[in-house]
Amino acid sequence: MRDGDKEDLYxxxxxxxxxxxxxxxxxxxxxxxxxxxxxxxGVLVTSENQWxxxxxxxxxxxxxxxxxxxxxxxxxxQDVA
Numbered sequence: 001m002r003d004g005d006k007e008d009l010y011x012x013x014x015x016x017x018x019x020x021x022x023x024x025x026x027x028x029x030x031x032x033x034x035x036x037x038x039x040x041x042g043v044l045v046t047s048e049n050q051w052x053x054x055x056x057x058x059x060x061x062x063x064x065x066x067x068x069x070x071x072x073x074x075x076x077x078q079d080v081a
Contacts, residue, residue, distance in 0.1 A: 001059035009052040010071040016044050017068070025068070032064035 016028045028044065035045040035053040045053060056067060 001055050005052055005055060006060075007074065009056055009067075010074040012049060012052070013067060013071040014075055017071070029064045029068060032067055036062055036064070 013028070013032070016023055016031075017025060023044065031041045031044045032053060034041060035050050036057045038054075040046055040050045053067075061067070
């Protein structure tokens with residue numbers, strides 16, 4: 001997975017998580033896991049962004065928890081830079 005695509009995915013996941021509490025972290029995690037299994041929810045994960053989640057699953061990890069954790073670490077690195 002290209003670094004630019006990974007960064008775009010991290011930003012997308014962070015956007016979902018920081019949506020003023022609209023979606024719980026559990027819901028986001030479930031949506032990511034469903035996308036990994038080929039079942040996009042159609043709200044967060046759509047046919048337009050599902051490819052990033054599947055690419056992450058295939059190239060990095062199938063763990064939704066790991067994706068969320070890496071997205072948060074990405075934010076910390078961006079805040080320092």
